[in-house]
Amino acid sequence: MVDARPEARIAFGTARARWVLAATALGSGMAFLDGTVVNVALPSMGEDLGAEISGLQWIVNGYLLMLASLILLSGSLGDRLGRRRTYIAGVVWFAIASLICAIAPNVEVMIAGRILQGIGGALLTPGSLAILQTSFRPSDRAKAVGTWSGLTSVAAAVGPFVGGSLVDSGSWRWIFVINLPIAAATVLVTLRHVPETRDETATGKLDVAGAALATIGLAGFTFGLISAGDRGFGDALVLTTLAIGLLGLVAFVEVERRSSHPMLPPGIFGNLRFTGANLVTVAVYSALGTATFLLVVYLQTALGYDALTAGASLLPMTLLMLGLSGYAGALSEKIGARIHMTVGPLFMAGGFLLMMRVEPGAKYLTAVLPSVVVLGIGLVCTVAPLTATVLSAVEDDHAGVASGVNNAIARTAQLLAVAAIPLAAGITGDSYRDPAAFSDGFRTAMWISAGLAVAGAVLAWVTLAPRKDPGRPVDQQNYPHCSLVSPPPPSATTTP
Template sequence: MVDAEPENSDRIAFGTARARWVLAATALGSGMAFLDGTVVNVALPAMGEDLNADIAGLQWIVNGYMLMLASLILLSGSLGDRLGRRRLFVVGVVWFAVASVVCAAAPNLEVMIAGRVLQGIGGALLTPGSLAILQTSFRHSDRGKAVGAWSGLTSVAAAIGPFVGGWLVDSGSWRLIFLINIPLALATVLVTLRHIPETRDEETTGKLDVAGAVLATVGLAGLTYGLISAGDRGFGDALVQVALAVGVLALAVFVEVERRSSHPMLPPGIFANMRFTGANLVTVVVYGALGTATFLLVVYLQTALGYDALWSGAALLPMTVLMLTLSGYAGGLSERIGPRLPMTIGPLLLAAGFLLMLRIEPGAGYVSAVLPAVIVLGLGLVCTVAPLTATVLSSVEDHHAGIASGVNNAVARSAQLMAVAAIPLAAGITGDSYRDPVAFSNGFQTAMWISAALAAAGSVLAWFTLAEPQPVVREPVEHHRHCALEAPPLSSTRKR
């Protein structure tokens, strides 16, 4: 029975001083990564002009980070379970800060992409650790509220990011957006070392799945390079075809290696729980849609509507305010009624928000066109993010918290990685077309239709995969209780 709380447990109760310190450290670390993503998107047009980058260059500035995050986050989850979640979290924060300095000093596009790749490694080290720390620190009954509070607190970074990043781009330099990570990293390390105890999985044995990590990296890199390069070269180009073939082959071998390995970083059995699998399927389509829209919208507002960097980023502020104020409530509500209904309604709201973005055309006003879409998107995220995150984490036993967090983050980043590479291509946004307001407007509308369709698919998946498990019906002669009455009958998973 995996949901039972030991009587002598020293798990943290939500609302205590210890809880506030743990939330502060994990939110600061994750918020640093979220802040970086926000300000990088705001700064993309300025970076593209300064570094002479076309749309493929902008895609690589985003995807260089996503590639390493998606590829290594599973290995990082295993490392945290073995070496200590706090230790790896601290290493990731420091690594991220050093890589930020590389990005700030980048003299050309190639060095910038290299710096973003290094940032992705740091992000892969710290991201699963933050959620795993929450899962293993708080009482079972308080985890929904803790995850909701974490989601809300990290939204502060998203709320502050556009103002800070936009102001730095407009009045200073886009290079400064990477240097703001340094004081955040310092504060995170100090709070973590002082207030968070070390935890690890004492049952972990065997070797690290380095082969799996390499295959995942090669596979995702091949597909990403092929899709991005196809925008300029076309799918008939030999290099594009080789890259795509290598990507597909590497991922196919990855699946087989994980299936046969005695120590897989992606244990196949973890997907036997329908709720865990369903939550990750929802993650694929929702985060793919959201990643593309976020990538394109801020650039579109600057290119087609003439916004400066500050106001293009601030345009999304209502969305982050909604996340900040309502995520804790959404987490608690999901804890009471289950994730199925919120995660069915949430993606539908996201789809509606993407469709409302079709009204954003050159010359359109913010209040009449942009604001309604942003508000609906914010409500969709409130309904989706906290319940989804909590579902994933609570679907496995505590000692697999790092793996579960890693899997879901890898799925989310892989979805964003592929979507940012593929959807602009499908929408006809290639080369320097993002600098042409008319061409970009046409491509942006096509991309929003694709994003809306993906989000709607997420709603359907949530409805059919996240139903509450039915209790086992037994014959009258059987009087013993079976674990399946309270949890799915799997050794490595736990009920939502």
């Protein structure tokens, strides 16, 4: 169990706090950097490996599939075996998988490497946030999470320049090689400065069956949706894989409901605050995943940008995240997350709608920049408060599970959106290489993304309204809490 003594917790602003933040931001930043540079390099990778839009989707979704499927299991693994130990294992695994991607001779090996990267990402992603939640004093956690969000934005800010430069002047393969020194530095700092924490009360076996069924279900849906772009929904293979996906997810729900040690404890969703934050996550990350997948490719194929310019065009968004995320986290702690998480998705919707003005021949300053800035403001208002809200809804000993649930939901939303929304928008086959066809599909996709963001704002306003209790902080007022160990009866709910 996490040591609850005040002297055992880290105070924000101390040297020890800075080292812990550096360790968690380095590993998470490596994963974020990888995502940024992969998106920038997709057109070059597609041309070099002979991939159609389905191949590009799988390069993105192979990673997201394993991340979404295993992140819950790894959150429990970290709570039991040690969050620092699991985090380090994920960083090392991610580095090895990056090397496989770097030497991939064809799109099949590339997708396999990305699948392996997803396993590493599943191990390190929940661990970084769980380390922050269990290491810092309660009064400093929102600031720590906000600062972590800002620091990881450095990777997103550097990624377009590093990735674009490597793609334009060398080879896309180098975007995976740069993960190796980052991973080495992360391991060294973590071993030296990060305390080990675990949940000593955790009992029972790991939910391997649940993880397997989640993987089968999501893989079936993803394969079916991506294949439908070329084969159509009447194709036998498409129908079969969609059916397998549906059966896998139904079986997953049933296993979790009956299991004495579920990786997705059903009782956790009895907490309205936790459930509301995760519903917002579904809407917002579905929209964001689609936009980030399509925009950088669209700028290169329809507007003629090179990889460096396309990546750098998103820099204002990441700079806003870097400069303001810490303030957003601290402010949301004072006034409550409801306002932030309502206004933020509305700004995001505005950014997606402005992206519809980006078409062949459009100028950066008048078309691309305004949409990126508005989207960046929306992300600043949304991301740090959303993360802090999810983690504050549960007890410290279960921080790994809570972080894993939220991350799994976010990645699942991105996974299915990247598979489904391009199909719904008519972007199939090699149409992404045709500027006119891609423009029509891109505008439709931005309409869908804007609608999802608005839905996220409505969900935040409805589900995150606090009840008045003058004796407690706004973000800790009278929300029912259900244990993460097993689903209790309704009468067993307590306030956190």
